[in-house]
Amino acid sequence: MKDALDAQKTAHVFFELDQAAPKLGQLAEYLKHTCMTNSDLPRAAGFVEHLRTLMTELTRMMNNVEGDKSSVDVTTVEPHPTNTSKSSNIPFGSMGPPY
DSSP: OHHHHHHHHHHHHHHHHHHHHHHHHHHHHHHTTOOOOGGGHHHHHHHHHHHHHHHHHHHHHHHTOTTOOSOOOTTTSOOOGGGOOOGGGOOGGGGOOOO
16 A cells, blocks of 8 residues: 555656756756855755755655665666756746746
């Protein structure tokens, strides 16, 4: 029963991440060479904390994959093809306003 619930939770989260990951990649491209003001620091720190929590849980899950008890280096795992983004070719208008 727990295995089925875990599979359902994982499928749901991965479905959501399949939608969100390309947008996050686009936002990262958009922020390249951009600076922020001190007033933006609390918001940025909040975003980083949410992303850090997600990365921690995904890394934990990857490291605990049954049948492979070796530690996974997330920097060497190939991304799923639907999660890759050619964000450098996205025009500004598709990103919306910068505010």
